[in-house]
Amino acid sequence: MATYVSAQSTQVGVKTASKRVARPYVHPYAAGILLGLVLFLSFFLTGNGLGASGGLNRILVSFEDLVMPDHVDRVAYLIPMAGGDRNPLENWVVLLVVGTVFGGFLSGWFNGRVKLETIKGPNVSTRTRWIMAFLGGALMGYGARMARGCTSGQALSGGSVLSVGSWAFMFAVFGGAYLLAYFVRKAWN
Amino acid sequence: MTPFPLNLPQLLGSPTYLIVYLIIGVAFGAVLEMAGFGVSTKLAAQFYFKDMTVLKVMFTAIIVAMVFIFIATGLGLLDYNLVYVNETYLVPGIVGGLIMGFGFIIGGFCPGTALASAATLKIDGIIFSLGALFGIFLFGETVGGFEDFWHSTYYGRWTLMELFNANTGVIVVAVMIMALLAFAASEWAERIVGKRTEKQPRWRYAAAGSGLVLAFATVVIGQPTNAVRWNMIAEQKQPLLDTRAVFAHPAEVLKYMNDRKIVTMLVDVRDEADYNQFHVRDARHVPIDQLSTIVEEFHALPENAVVFVMSNDEEKAVEAWRYLVADSVVNVYIMDGGVNKWLDTFGEADFKTAAAIESSGPDMLRYTFPMAYGEKHPASAPHEDRFEVAFEPHVVLAIKRGAVAGGCG
Secondary structure, eight states: OTTOOOTTOSOTTOBOTTSSBOOOOOOHHHHHHHHHHHHHHHHHHHSOOOOSHHHHHHHHHHHHHHHOHHHHTTOTTTHHHHSTTOOTTSSHHHHHHHHHHHHHHHHHHHTTOOOOBOOOOTTSOHHHHHHHHHHHHHHHHHHHHHTTSOIIIIIIHHHHTTBHHHHHHHHHHHHHHHHHHGGGHHHHO | OOOBSOOHHHHHOTTGGGHHHHHHHHHHHHHHHHTTTTOHHHHHGGGGTSOOHHHHHHHHHHHHHHHHHHHHHHTTSBOGGGSOOOOEEHHHHHHHHHHHHHHHHHHSOOHHHHHHHHHTTBHHHHHHHHHHHHHHHHHHHHGGGGHHHHTOSEEESOBHHHHHTOOHHHHHHHHHHHHHHHHHHHHHHHHHTSOOOOOOOTHHHHHHHHHHHHHHHHHHHOOOOHHHHHHHHHHHHHHHHHTTTTEEOHHHHHHHHTOTTSEEEEEEOSOHHHHHHOOOTTEEEOOGGGTHHHHHHHHTSOTTEEEEEEOSSSHHHHHHHHHHHHTTOOSEEEETTHHHHHHHHHSOHHHHHHHBOOOOSTTOOSBOOSSOOTTOSGGGSOOTTTSOOOOOOOOOOOOOOSOSSOTTO
């Protein structure tokens, strides 16, 4: 099932850094089933779902704690993570994030998709794409902390255990993106 | 006892147990990459109805995880009480979600997918991740200015079952049907708007059918009631009652009340009249039929918390203990001999001779009070050094299992 070859991929035959031919992506439903099984196993074994922004947050806070420990000890939001001699990295979601990067690389490598490149719509310059990526990332990071979770930690995890807040959040994310999509259509089409 | 989730810190030791999350993370990252989520244009196409991969993968993952979770909880393999359900802060969640939606369409990723993208050296993914770190930094520095808003509209652990006042199975089936309809609509949009003509595989019908069957299975299996949950653990827990291992002497209760390092919760399950006559300082009045209302709060207690339940003697307290233990509350003890023994131990001699009466039945108060003292009676909060009572300590604080705080950490 996982080996189903999607005909829609445009990546077939592209030579990549790993000197392999990039294989096409797994069919969305098959990928979804795999992702669902990973999510289920996570809940089943640990009681926790998946997460990403929380791990990024803690990695960032560990830097802040190195550079300006006094500041960290004074900001209410940062204290529970890194106040005093707490280690913000000794937390499940940090390990999860490290694993995510590693797993992404492994899958990319074995499928010949590791390649230094910028992916963008046909009608924008690379520089514009970079600026938009940074701006979008900043909004994402800010919003994810405000909503106490990102697409993984709220929508996927909270959605599957039927949290009301997570479902409301999910509709808000899709709603926000669809609202703005028309105005940035040049960037992607 | 429900074997899952595992008590990982106890099983593997801390911090070694974190390796499990590393492995889960590797699987997560690999699947994201395999789905094509490392490619921003593919993600963004979702919002022009051209390539609905995002919706398909996400909803498939949600319904697959959902049916397996609720089959496992229904069969008593997994304890839903110990599964982290994101707490609802409704308005901050929606506002944060909208901001993220804007970020999604401008930047082309969400945080998890950006990591998979950066891992395969996509420069836009790397820059997006740096941007996300900047946004997170900015939030940490500015949240102090709108702390009240950030903590507003808090509903705690609030599930769709509670919102719609429906059985778990019904909600699972409804979500499943909604997802399948969304898939059909997505494929239709891809054909019409995206002008995509490739044939979709046949097995997806079989998969959809299996999903429906599994969803209906959760209806048939149902979810275990508190009584059923007790039956599942009775063999293991009943001996704790029989050997009186979970009965704590009033003097031990007093010791914990005065211990500032321990969060001590006293739960008084007697009827209101008795509670108003006299109760131990800071004891909460929770009638036995309302225990379900405190379970969620007690799950959220920190590791160093201990709960003592009490009635006049022990009968109702034992019943309450069974209820809380069956609902996976940890560190619950029964006050040995109940409020009667408390008064035997901590009542002044002249009070005892004046107020003692014959017990009018099992689990009835053996003292009478001229007025409703509540906790204003001297025996409510006795001085520890005035009453030196020897007791055999029974309280042993256990390590909690399951998720204490989840979501995004």
